[in-house]
Amino acid sequence: MEEFNNKIEQYYVKKVDADKKSIYCHHDLMGELFTTTHKHDKAQLLYAEGDVVFVTTETKTYFLPARHLIWIPNGVVHSIHPKSESVMMRNLYFPVEKGEDAFYQNEGIYPVNNLLLQMMLFTNQWNGDLKKGSPNYVIAKAIKAILPQICLTNLPLELPLPKDVRLNKILRHIENNLGETILFSDVAHQFGYSERSLYRLFQKDLNMSFIQYYTIRRILKAIELLLDRKLSVKEVAQEVGYSSVPTFSNTFFKILGQRPSDYLNGENILKSR
Known part of the structure; x- marks a missing residue:
């Protein structure tokens, strides 16, 4: 080593x-x-x-x-x-x-x-x-x-690292349950917070809301799955907790600037040269 x-x-x-x-x-x-x-x-x-x-x-x-x-x-x-x-x-x-x-x-x-x-x-x-x-x-x-x-669009493909240790368990919970619909109210209750106090914790420590963090993490996982090329767009949507493919596609487009189907069909151009 x-x-x-x-x-x-x-x-x-x-x-x-x-x-x-x-x-x-x-x-x-x-x-x-x-x-x-x-x-x-x-x-x-x-x-x-x-x-x-x-x-x-x-x-x-x-x-x-x-x-x-x-x-x-x-x-x-x-x-x-x-x-x-x-x-x-x-x-x-x-x-x-x-x-x-x-x-x-x-x-x-x-x-x-x-x-x-x-x-x-x-x-x-x-x-x-x-x-x-x-x-x-x-x-x-x-x-x-x-x-x-x-390079006019700086894509929001990053997640802040938590400074407050109290967030670690919550972020791990999100990570481990991306295939399910995670409600902010349920997370607050499960981890012993009021919705207002948990909202403030996310904003203060991560400078983003729970829903922003959750949405970006789902899309990042979706990109990984699309690149694996083992699942269809519909299956990828389900794996990251979206029951509606159009909703998933629209969210993906807002963050990445292209549809998941277009990204799935992209060619690895430089790798082959």
Whole structure:
């Protein structure tokens, strides 16, 4: 285990940040690789293909579905947990420049449109440092430059980590019963709260309501099930507690910007290249 952690440390510190002016590129199947908590001086663009990736910071767990990217500003402490060994991770690490757009200062998950997808395809054979002034550096710089213009919808695919230990049991209850309809009033009664006091606890500690947390968690589970490709959309809806497929589809669309059927039929383009 110590040798494994040393390899991770060497990769992220000695390689990514070794040349302060280069753009560092790393594309690879994750295998069983779990990237322990770390940070780097460069900002990171991470694109996932094939399955789900969990990115955990000090305050949140981000849920990165296939065919989406996450932007991680420099200096943000985080760990990376691929859901399966089939995940293809494509990373570009950018040095911070003066006067950058405010976009680059915030973490966020965004869908990848056709333009950005084709540009990512072009990086497929790259690995290591892209030296300033080289053709590949210019192309990578263009990828970074277009992000504020095309990444207009920061998807709410993250859940805050509770600070109040009283919430842990409640959140585990939600996690363990996603296939059932969970009523806020029932949860409050079961765990000995008035509805008003439990509402305040969610808002104060997680900065969101119970229903917001519950809805996002159901949709995140639905994405996992869709990517497994073992269940139909109707069956996925039932697995996350929706008796109505249209209601499930509408909720999925509001959060992810596409219908579950479209997401289910999406192709793993980069993985096959």
